[in-house]
Amino acid sequence: MKLIHISDLHLGLILNGFDMKEDQQYILDQIIQIISGQNVDGVIIAGDIYDKSSPPAEAVSMFSRFLAKISGMGKSIYMISGNHDSAERINYGKEVFCNSGVYISDLYNGEVEPVKAEDEFGPVNIYLLPFIKPALVRHAFPDKRIDNYTAALRTAVDAMDVDTSVRNILVTHQFVSGAAVCDSDCQMSLIVGTTEDVDAAVFAPFDYTALGHLHRPQNVGTDRIRYCGTPLKYSFSEADHQKSVTVVNLGPKGDVHIETVPLKPLHDLVRISGDFETVFRPANYPDISPDDYIEVILNEENDISDAITRLRSVYPNIMKLSYRSSRTAADNAIIIGDVDETKSPLELFAEFYETMNQQPLSDKQHDLMNEIINDIWSEHETA
Numbered sequence: 283m284k285l286i287h288i289s290d291l292h293l294g295l296i297l298n299g300f301d302m303k304e305d306q307q308y309i310l311d312q313i314i315q316i317i318s319g320q321n322v323d324g325v326i327i328a329g330d331i332y333d334k335s336s337p338p339a340e341a342v343s344m345f346s347r348f349l350a351k352i353s354g355m356g357k358s359i360y361m362i363s364g365n366h367d368s369a370e371r372i373n374y375g376k377e378v379f380c381n382s383g384v385y386i387s388d389l390y391n392g393e394v395e396p397v398k399a400e401d402e403f404g405p406v407n408i409y410l411l412p413f414i415k416p417a418l419v420r421h422a423f424p425d426k427r428i429d430n431y432t433a434a435l436r437t438a439v440d441a442m443d444v445d446t447s448v449r450n451i452l453v454t455h456q457f458v459s460g461a462a463v464c465d466s467d468c469q470m471s472l473i474v475g476t477t478e479d480v481d482a483a484v485f486a487p488f489d490y491t492a493l494g495h496l497h498r499p500q501n502v503g504t505d506r507i508r509y510c511g512t513p514l515k516y517s518f519s520e521a522d523h524q525k526s527v528t529v530v531n532l533g534p535k536g537d538v539h540i541e542t543v544p545l546k547p548l549h550d551l552v553r554i555s556g557d558f559e560t561v562f563r564p565a566n567y568p569d570i571s572p573d574d575y576i577e578v579i580l581n582e583e584n585d586i587s588d589a590i591t592r593l594r595s596v597y598p599n600i601m602k603l604s605y606r607s608s609r610t611a612a613d614n615a616i617i618i619g620d621v622d623e624t625k626s627p628l629e630l631f632a633e634f635y636e637t638m639n640q641q642p643l644s645d646k647q648h649d650l651m652n653e654i655i656n657d658i659w660s661e662h663e664t665a
Contacts, residue, residue, distance in 0.1 A: 283401040285360075286317055287528040289328035289455070289494030290512040292366065294341030296333075297516060298601040300575065303340055308548040309513045310348045316527055316543050317352060323401070324357050324383075326530075328494030328510070329364025329413055329455030331372065353382050360397060362387035363412040364455040364494050372412075387412040387453075392422030394442050396450070403534045406449045409442055409488075413455040413495075431456065432481045444487040449535055455494040456480045458502045461509060482507055490530055490538050499526055505540045515551035518577045518602065549599060555579035555606065558586050564596055577602040627655050 291310075295302045317325060332341055352359055361384070363372040369389055376386040385397045387410035396407035419434040420426070423441070428434050435456060444450050457463075459479040482503050485491040491507045497520055499511030510528040515521065526542040533539070552570050554561060558580055564572045576597050580586065582605055590603050631651055632643050643651065 283324075283399065283403075283406055283532040284320065284322045285324050285326055285451075285492075285530045285532065286313075286320065286322050287326045287328065287492045287508070287510045287530055288313065288513060289326075289492075289510050290330040290364070290497060291327070291345070292330055292333040292512065292516060293345055294333045294337040295516065297575070300599070300601060302514070303344065305514060305548045306341075307344055309545060310344065312545055313513065313527060314348070314351050317357060318355060320529055320543070322357060322529070324399070325352055325359050326451075326453050326492045327359065327361035328453050328492050329362045330366045330494055331361070331364070332367055334366065335368035335371070349384060353384055356383075358383040358385065358399070360385050360408050360410060360453055362410050362453050362455060362494075365413045367413075369412055385410060390414050390418055390422065390438075392419075392438075392441060394438070396442075401532075403532075404448060406451065406532065407445065408451045408453065409444075411438060411452060411454040414438060431478050432484060435480045435484045439484055439487065442487075446487050447535075449489045449532060450487060451490045451492065451532070452485060452488040453492045457495055458482050458485075458493065458507065458509075461496050461502050462498055462500055463496060489535070490532065492528075492530070498523055499528065499542065501540075506538055508540065513545055514547055518551060518553055521551055521553050521577075550574045551601075553577045553579060555581060557581050558589065562593065562596060572597050573599055576600045577604070580605050628652050631655075 291306065293306055295306070331345060349359060361372070363369040369387075373386055373389055376388070379386060385408070388394070390412055394409050394411055396409050399406045399408060414434060416428050416431060416434040419437050420428045423437055426433075426437050428437055435454075439452075457478045457480060459481055485507055489506060493502070493507065493509045496509045497512045497516060499509060501508050508528060511523065511525060512520070513525055513527070515523060515525065525545045525547070527545065529541040529543060531539040531541070550570070552574050554567050554570065554576060555578070556566070560566050561578055561580065564570075570576070576599060578593055578597070578600060580589065580603070585605065586592075590600065593603065594600050628648075628651060632648065635643050635647075
């Protein structure tokens with residue numbers, strides 16, 4: 283059995299003020315070409331289909347056309363909801379869609395019945411487990427002690443009663459311990475530490491675990507546990523990533539082979555740096571296109587007047603401008619070194635804001651930030 287593994291499409295994303303719909307349509311069309319050229323049996327979509335739980339209509343239409351093209355080629359689709367998705371919206375119509383070979387994860391209630399497939403080597407059970415939190419699993423198993431993500435996933439997997447004598451695939455969307463993260467991954471980990479980590483040993487019953495959630499393509503300990511990564515770069519921390527789709531070749535029991543097929547974006551996401559006069563001449567950077575999405579890092583001691591407007595005349599898609607200088611480095615060192623761990627997150631943020639903007643938070647900003655912090659902690663405490 284041959285499968286394409288993709289995830290984290292984040293359809294509907296607005297990145298640094300740029301609507302990514304043209305780039306996303308371009309990369310979806312490229313994935314369709316790969317599916318056709320690879321002659322696969324099916325496609326795994328491991329969550330975060332949309333960037334928001336209430337996606338714009340254009341994003342929904344784009345994904346609908348994508349599914350229709352895959353289904354029209356006679357390929358099966360195995361998809362789950364991620365933490366950015368609304369599980370209820372993704373789940374809608376699953377009973378109808380399965381008649382066209384589109385299999386969607388159920389709303390989690392403690393039971394995950396496998397989708398049964400078969401090839402020349404026998405049966406393959408494909409388990410579709412959407413993004414879950416400990417609170418959701420505790421609700422399904424009130425008698426179990428579930429106080430972290432590993433316990434939640436272990437309970438969910440144990441309840442599947444996996445028949446390890448045959449081949450099994452798990453599709454899920456979680457943060458697995460040992461995986462490499464970038465700035466765009468798991469921003470909440472900056473606040474709550476590693477509480478979302480799942481021990482990879484939980485996935486032992488499966489011949490292949492198709493993961494979504496982290497943006498860097500990578501194996502976790504073994505090529506049987508894999509993040510395929512995003513199809514596009516969604517942060518400048520991903521500038522050095524080679525985006526791809528993962529091709530899973532599932533042979534007889536115990537035989538799994540992984541390949542990747544690179545993806546080429548409509549506009550790359552790149553960083554360039556130097557003094558203003560150097561950066562202002564695109565010919566100094568022959569490996570990039572001026573039409574790429576660009577972050578410019580200026581090696582200047584003082585801000586350049588109207589720099590972003592001037593740079594946009596030669597880099598029309600410049601997304602971000604920052605400075606790297608001894609002054610800003612010193613400022614950052616002071617900010618980091620003076621952190622008082624006895625202060626509340628709101629107090630620390632207020633100090634940081636005033637340092638960076640030379641003015642304090644307004645009353646309205648203070649109240650809004652306090653509400654945001656309380657919402658974040660409330661969600662974490664109930665997880």
